[in-house]
Amino acid sequence: MLPDPSGQATRSDDELAPGFAFTPWTFAVDAAYQARKLACCGIDPAIWGDVLDPSHFALLTIRHVNRDGFSINGSVHMIQHYRQHAPVRIGEEITLQGRITGIEPAPRGTLMHAGFEVVRADGSIAMELSRTSVRMDQEGERKGPGSAAARAENPDAPALGLARIGEKQLTPEGVGNYSDDKMNRIHDDPEIARQFGFRAPIAAGIMGSHIMMEALVRDGGGPPQQLAMEVRFRRPMFWDELLTVTGERTNGHLSRVALMKPEGKPACFGLVDSVSYGSRG
Incomplete structure (x- = not known):
């Protein structure tokens, strides 16, 4: 990992062992932030x-890691579950709480698995999230994790052939x-991006x-009320790319959605296990 530009990284990654619990964080997200x-x-x-x-909370779980004193500079998101x-x-005031659920070596660095809960003021759980990220070595553009068997099955397959x-x-x-x-300068600094093997910031x-x-939201006519979805980040999205949004509907709703890069390969895709809609608030 590169030095942390946020100035908040005061702790060693060695502390991030399975079972490590982050300090609960209570806050509210306002309309200006969302906009x-x-x-x-x-x-x-x-x-x-x-x-x-819900995507805001995926971002805020990353900030949660940095808020507890750990660098995220050079970390790349791989898988997100909602x-x-x-x-x-x-x-609405909520509390974000989470812990490290697994650490494992990867060809490009170290894979970190973490789980989080979004807890309401009354103690009920509004949302559960889990994420896998790779804390990268500076040796060139990353390859996705997975076994040879998984690669043989083509991990891009769910994103292909969509409308x-x-x-x-x-x-x-x-x-x-x-x-x-500015917690992760791989997103805005061309030189930092090059140090990690990318042609431009991602x-x-x-x-x-x-x-x-x-x-x-557009498919359902409003925000989802309940949602179970897995997002897989397959390739970097460079800051100057035109992405094509594709999808497939099953049982009356989008069941697969993908963002395709200019060369026709998926940057990321989402698999919707279940979704229900209601009226807008």
Whole structure:
């Protein structure tokens, strides 16, 4: 890992062992925050009404790691799971709590698995999230984790052959502003990106999650009330790329959604296990 630009990295990664619990963090996400982040992704925040895009909490779990004194500089998101039991409202006070669930070596560095819960003031759990990220060595562009058997089965297969929904143009301004906390300079500093083997800065993977969530909202006519979804980040999204949004509907709703790079390979894709919709708040 490179030195941490946030100035908050005061602890060694050696502490991040399975079972390590992060300090519970209580906060509320306001409308300005949601609007600012979604604008960076080319998304109208009005589609969410008065509820929050679950993708925000994926980003905030990363910030949670840094907030507890650990560097995230050079860390790359690989897999994200969402299990939303009920939507969280704009301005609602919640507590984020989580722990490390696994650590394992990978060809490009170390894989870190973590699980988090979004807890309401009454103690109920609004959302459960889990994430896998690779804390990269500086040896060139990363390859996805997985066994030879998994690679033989083509991990891109769920993202292939889907119908075109639309497109999104990434911009250096949007990608840089999305990661305006400067915790991970791989998103806005060309030299840092080159040190990790990328031709240009890469978008935070969660920007892809926001774009795929937008597709779900538009497909369902409003924000999901309950949602179980897995997102896999397959390739870097460079800050100047035009992405094609694709999807497939099963049983009346989007069951697969993907962002395809200009060369026709998936940057990321989402597998929707279940989703239900209600009226907008």
